[in-house]
Amino acid sequence: MSLDLHKIAGQIQCMASGLSVRRAEREASLALALDTLSTAQADVIEEKRTRSRTTFLVAGLRGSLSGRHPCPAPPSDYAALAVDGSHIDVDRHLAARCYLINLGTVHIRYGERPMAELGSRPRLYTEDDDMYLRDPASGRTQALEGGLLGALRAVEELRALAELAEQSPADVPTLALIDGSLILWALAGQAYQEFVRTALIDDMFLPAMDRLRELARNRPLALAAYVSLPRSTDVVNALRLDERLCPYERANCDMHCGQLPSGKRPCDGVSGVMDRDVFSAILDYGERSDVNLTTSSIVERSYGDHAVNFFYLNASEEIARVEIPAWVADSPDLLSLVHAGLVDQCRKGHGYPVALSEAHEQAVVTAGDRDEFRVMVETALGAHRLPVYTSLKDRSKRLKWL
Amino acid sequence: MGEVVESSSTGFVAQSYRLYGAPHLGALVRTGGPYPAYGVVHEVATRGIDPSRRPTARGEDEATEEDVYRSNPQLEHLLRTDFRAVIVGHVGEGETRYRLPPSPPPIYAFVHECPADEAAVFSSSTDCLRLLAGSGVAALEEVVSAFLRHAVAAQADPQAFLAGAGKQLAALFPGDFRTVESILLRVAP
Numbered sequence: 001m002s003l004d005l006h007k008i009a010g011q012i013q014c015m016a017s018g019l020s021v022r023r024a025e026r027e028a029s030l031a032l033a034l035d036t037l038s039t040a041q042a043d044v045i046e047e048k049r050t051r052s053r054t055t056f057l058v059a060g061l062r063g064s065l066s067g068r069h070p071c072p073a074p075p076s077d078y079a080a081l082a083v084d085g086s087h088i089d090v091d092r093h094l095a096a097r098c099y100l101i102n103l104g105t106v107h108i109r110y111g112e113r114p115m116a117e118l119g120s121r122p123r124l125y126t127e128d129d130d131m132y133l134r135d136p137a138s139g140r141t142q143a144l145e146g147g148l149l150g151a152l153r154a155v156e157e158l159r160a161l162a163e164l165a166e167q168s169p170a171d172v173p174t175l176a177l178i179d180g181s182l183i184l185w186a187l188a189g190q191a192y193q194e195f196v197r198t199a200l201i202d203d204m205f206l207p208a209m210d211r212l213r214e215l216a217r218n219r220p221l222a223l224a225a226y227v228s229l230p231r232s233t234d235v236v237n238a239l240r241l242d243e244r245l246c247p248y249e250r251a252n253c254d255m256h257c258g259q260l261p262s263g264k265r266p267c268d269g270v271s272g273v274m275d276r277d278v279f280s281a282i283l284d285y286g287e288r289s290d291v292n293l294t295t296s297s298i299v300e301r302s303y304g305d306h307a308v309n310f311f312y313l314n315a316s317e318e319i320a321r322v323e324i325p326a327w328v329a330d331s332p333d334l335l336s337l338v339h340a341g342l343v344d345q346c347r348k349g350h351g352y353p354v355a356l357s358e359a360h361e362q363a364v365v366t367a368g369d370r371d372e373f374r375v376m377v378e379t380a381l382g383a384h385r386l387p388v389y390t391s392l393k394d395r396s397k398r399l400k401w402l
Numbered sequence: 403m404g405e406v407v408e409s410s411s412t413g414f415v416a417q418s419y420r421l422y423g424a425p426h427l428g429a430l431v432r433t434g435g436p437y438p439a440y441g442v443v444h445e446v447a448t449r450g451i452d453p454s455r456r457p458t459a460r461g462e463d464e465a466t467e468e469d470v471y472r473s474n475p476q477l478e479h480l481l482r483t484d485f486r487a488v489i490v491g492h493v494g495e496g497e498t499r500y501r502l503p504p505s506p507p508p509i510y511a512f513v514h515e516c517p518a519d520e521a522a523v524f525s526s527s528t529d530c531l532r533l534l535a536g537s538g539v540a541a542l543e544e545v546v547s548a549f550l551r552h553a554v555a556a557q558a559d560p561q562a563f564l565a566g567a568g569k570q571l572a573a574l575f576p577g578d579f580r581t582v583e584s585i586l587l588r589v590a591p
Contacts, residue, residue, distance in 0.1 A: 106476070108475055108476055109475065110472075110473065110475070114471075114472050114473075114475040115475050116475040116476040116478065116479055117479075118476060118479050118480075347463075348460075348473060348474060350458065354474070354476070358476050358480075361452070361455070
């Protein structure tokens with residue numbers, strides 16, 4: 001039997017009516033956030049943040065909270081580079097242990113000499129060294145699959161972007177884009193041991209960032225990560241530290257409010273409000289917010305000179321979050337290239353950067369591709385007289401006997 | 403000019419190397435392969451390479467159609483032009499034969515538009531119309547008249563060629579004076 005839609009229809013209606021009721025609460029929360037924003041002093045909040053211990057992620061405020069910057073004129077000649085990836089995870093029901101990463105690459109040049117190069121780089125990983133990360137000190141291993149494979153894919157995307165940038169002409173302003181966040185969130189927290197972070201961030205991710213920064217020393221090259229429909233709350237969380245929402249001189253969430261039930265803390269008036277809600281009320285088309293800093297522990301601990309800065313951008317019908325390394329944020333020219341380039345990319349791409357959109361199209365692995373990949377693996381194993389054993393559970397799913 | 407991407411005994415589809423680079427309707431083309439086939443182009447189509455992605459309007463802020471392509475250079479890689487040809491003869495043992503080849507052109511066979519001298523030789527026999535007239539392709543009268551316009555331009559004696567073609571059409575469409583007249587009227591420039 002497939003999903004019984006009749007049984008789920010009533011539950012969907014309940015969900016919709018619940019959201020409708022909570023909408024009024026959310027509007028009140030947003031109004032409070034905007035009101036607080038209108039009087040908040042960024043330098044006061046920033047100074048308080050450095051003295052506080054919060055249970056939520058607060059933006060490091062480099063600029064104001066409500067700054068607006070109109071879109072600069074886009075360069076007449078520029079290039080957009082983009083990389084996006086898809087992967088086929090390790091499948092324990094498949095006869096061979098392996099995974100596949102497919103990277104889509106795009107290089108589009110605009111202006112006097114328009115051209116485009118679209119491509120994909122599928123790679124199958126099968127060796128033991130591909131399947132596990134090893135701690136050279138202790139000999140412990142960590143299997144590369146699931147969320148960790150997603151992190152590896154993000155690292156490979158950045159490495160491919162660095163390679164693409166190195167191969168692209170240096171005589172034209174170049175915007176190098178990746179989809180999603182620059183922050184490897186899968187590696188945050190305590191889920192993985194330190195050697196995993198060392199292998200993926202120190203040994204792979206940061207060298208790729210270094211390559212891009214090195215290129216940017218001698219040519220106009222800007223790296224940016226584009227987050228569509230962001231759910232982040234870094235800026236709203238900064239408002240929580242404003243004196244109107246947090247009465248304490250030095251916030252310590254666990255000590256002052258840890259015993260209070262959810263919704264009863266003084267700062268809970270802005271709960272549920274996301275940064276994009278706030279900036280959609282502030283930014284006109286083409287405008288960006290001030291640049292601020294993420295204080296994510298993984299960035300502060302591991303990223304060094306590549307500290308992740310971000311701004312919000314109204315480049316279409318949605319507010320996007322744009323993440324840039326410090327060396328882009330600190331360069332007015334590169335920041336301007338990111339801002340104008342992304343507005344132009346979104347205009348050409350019906351609201352989403354066209355280079356990223358095409359990179360996604362090059363990278364995407366469809367359900368049909370996954371099935372075909374599976375058949376190819378089994379056929380190849382069979383041709384080499386290797387056992388093509390699959391789990392009985394998997395066989396049961398595929399045969400659907402009665 | 404292009405490569406065969408679909409092939410059968412009676413016709414083939416070729417993908418043009420250049421976007422919008424297909425030969426014109428009615429043009430005579432020739433494939434490679436063990437039995438090089440002559441074909442008459444009867445349909446040209448340009449569409450998205452990925453059938454799940456439909457082209458959408460992009461030119462609202464552009465001054466000309468060319469500017470749409472200049473502002474979106476990736477389009478050259480996302481669109482393709484195909485042309486369909488009906489086989490009207492082939493080369494066998496060094497001779498031009500006005501019948502279907504023993505085997506269809508292979509996939510990936512190169513396709514060239516025939517230069518004027520080759521088109522003149524091929525169309526010098528009124529037999530060249532037989533397979534085309536019986537092919538049943540859509541807009542048959544348009545395709546035959548377009549082919550004749552190309553062919554007549556390559557002939558040393560256009561009047562004699564048209565007179566012969568008229569007789570052949572009358573034989574190929576017996577009793578169908580309207581069709582023959584319709585084709586011949588459209589051959590005139």
